[in-house]
Amino acid sequence: MRVLDQLVNGLALGAGYALLAVGWTVLLGAARLVNFAHGQLYMLGAFVTWWACTALGVPYLVAIPIALVAVGVLGAVMQLALTRLVVEQNIVSLMLVTLAFGYLLQGSAALVFGGNPQQIPSPFSSQNVAIGSARFTQQDVLIIVAALALYAVTFYVLSRTGIGRIVRGVAEDPKLAQLYGIDAARVYLGVFVFAALSAALAGAIIAPRSPILTSIGFDEVIITFLVVVLGGIGSVLGNLVTGFGLGFFVALFGAFFPPAYSMAAAFAVLLIVLVVRPEGLRIR
């Protein structure tokens, strides 16, 4: 049955959207930093995974941590370059600089990895799972499990641990945090690396669903933006719900209308939601 197929597809799509958004929403909530290179970090997560699998010959599950380390280091370098702009909350420059990073990463990736489409050789992509008449792959299951696990960990850390208190404090008032003995710049570094890692993880496990090019990433930023704003900036649960909601919406919309219109329709929903609830869903 077509609808059931699309529901399963929507589940995997939505988990992917949520996975893409979690780092961004924490980053934007805590550091008020919009990172337009987020999609290129996703792309690099995918390509380093592919490179580790094909050039180093390591298994897919070993390639993922290699990609995480590489993109995590890159994220740390980016944030160190941005520190002053973030501390001064120079929003316009931040947007431009992160966009510049995005193009730079895209160009460098094309030089290093070439311009041909590649396929990440994940063993899970070829393993099918069937629920009734609906069929999906183990890769889809991996995406869903990873998204739920990462959200659970993020939610726990933010709401229940000392690190979470520090991040929430800096999010509310970085100046005041200094008086608590907290160096906001170090917190920004940690949050940025977390966001980079989550983007790389998303790339490493979502990208095997389809061939990858070094030019991917910009659509992913737009989708992330949509999920984060709809779900409420900094609202972890809101982003999870919105990610899955958007996944179902795109999948079901695609079942009845040409998929080319699905992004336009998703943004129409964004417009309506923001007119009714300017703060987003903000589920706490």
Add this chain to the structure above:
Amino acid sequence: MSALLELVDLEVRYGRTAALHGVDLTVGERELVAVAGANGAGKSTLVNAVAGWSRGRPAVSGAVRLDGADVGGLAAHRRAASGIVLVPEGKGVFETLTVEENLELVRPPRKAAGKRYSVAEVYEVFPQLAARADKRCSTLSGGERQMVAIGRALRAAPRLLILDEPSVGLAPRLVLDVLRHVRELVDAGLSVLLVEQNVRATLEVADRLYLLEQGRVVASGPAEQMRDDERIVAAYLGGLRA
């Protein structure tokens, strides 16, 4: 006696405007030193410069010495770790965090500077906070927030506690309560630099007082002496204007 805090020729500018001109000031061990003056005299500018903290972008020159060591080059979070702990005027707590989270959040100094209060000890100082432990600070009254702000400062093991207008927004009968609390802390071994609007109440508890006018120290001395200073009487104790 060598002072715990020593300011030498401290000058603060915002752009081209000087907010503080060559201020010299000391705070000794176990001393409660108050800074008084009209609005805009530079009281907050002064204590913020001591803590290396500001919401604006001041240019600070002159020396800030803690125990003889120049701390003037340290960022605010490092000064906090070295024992100079500021409770700023106005918003001094994280409103989206609970009382207990605010108290837990404080990062312990690397080497214990002064006495480090545990959360339980803060609740002993301010018993009414214990009942509010799980409440977000946005739901607290102004006085309770001030207690959280002072409590978190005690958690940071201050050598010098700086309080900027701790009684703002409090009912008049509570002001002296707060100041007596501060006096008790000093008697227990803390050194305090206090900015306070209510000069009459301040003179009841302070050891010494500096009077600021337009960014300059115009008078200073022991509290009992300042109580009789004409300028203080005229401007703050209402002697001539009554």
